[in-house]
Amino acid sequence: MNDFIIAPSILSADFARLGEEVDNVLKAGADIIHFDVMDNHYVPNLTIGPMVCKALRKHGVTAEIDVHLMVKPVDRMIGDFIEAGASIITFHPEASEHIDRSLQMIKAGGCKAGLVFNPATPLDYLKYVLDKVDMVLLMSVNPGFGGQSFIPGTLDKLREARALIDASGYDIRLEVDGGVSEKNIAEIARAGADTFVAGSAIFGKDDYKAVIDTMRKELASVR
Numbered sequence: 001m002n003d004f005i006i007a008p009s010i011l012s013a014d015f016a017r018l019g020e021e022v023d024n025v026l027k028a029g030a031d032i033i034h035f036d037v038m039d040n041h042y043v044p045n046l047t048i049g050p051m052v053c054k055a056l057r058k059h060g061v062t063a064e065i066d067v068h069l070m071v072k073p074v075d076r077m078i079g080d081f082i083e084a085g086a087s088i089i090t091f092h093p094e095a096s097e098h099i100d101r102s103l104q105m106i107k108a109g110g111c112k113a114g115l116v117f118n119p120a121t122p123l124d125y126l127k128y129v130l131d132k133v134d135m136v137l138l139m140s141v142n143p144g145f146g147g148q149s150f151i152p153g154t155l156d157k158l159r160e161a162r163a164l165i166d167a168s169g170y171d172i173r174l175e176v177d178g179g180v181s182e183k184n185i186a187e188i189a190r191a192g193a194d195t196f197v198a199g200s201a202i203f204g205k206d207d208y209k210a211v212i213d214t215m216r217k218e219l220a221s222v223r
């Protein structure tokens with residue numbers, strides 16, 4: 001696994017050719033696949049569920065699948081995604097009645113677990129579960145749609161999250177999601193992120209490899 005992880009969001013892929021799109025973006029140098037699950041309840045949009053995750057595994061995808069649950073309630077979906085072949089499952093703390101239990105369910109199923117913080121959600125929950133999370137995901141847009149602009153205040157929040165993670169001594173990835181592109185990825189990495197979700201910036205272009213190569217070049221200038 002690279003020090004910096006690039007996680008294309010398939011939300012912006014061509015769903016009619018999803019297997020091929022995932023193969024192409026992995027061939028182009030992506031590290032993992034970001035899989036956005038929206039329920040038209042927690043967020044005002046509806047996307048894909050465990051059956052599609054399972055279909056990608058059946059298609060032959062072996063890369064990690066990073067499932068971002070934007071659903072409420074959370075717990076019923078956890079078992080389904082474990083069974084469907086998810087590698088990482090993250091959820092929004094406001095959407096779970098019992099955050100600690102949801103994290104434990106994910107870990108018990110052999111997946112990595114993470115919490116997702118919306119732009120205006122404070123990081124407070126995190127300090128009580130640092131021993132149970134493998135990933136902290138900061139939303140840099142309000143969840144529900146691809147193609148939105150990066151909210152600049154996320155940079156300070158990333159610095160805050162990075163300090164918390166480093167002080168904890170645990171091995172926790174810090175992921176950022178929303179409006180990430182080759183233009184701002186270096187600045188985002190300097191603020192402390194190590195895992196970068198990008199949907200429209202990659203799938204919105206014809207040459208996925210060219211975008212990912214440029215992102216890696218930008219990241220190389222950071223460390």
Ligand SMILES: O=C(CO)[C@@H](O)[C@H](O)COP(=O)(O)O
Nearest residue numbers: 143144146147178179199200
């Ligand atoms: O979770 C979400 C949106 O809610 C994301 O994963 C988006 O899919 C990112 O899309 P871009 O902002 O990179 O286009």
Ligand SMILES: [Fe+2]
Nearest residue numbers: 036068177197
């Ligand atoms: Fe996402």
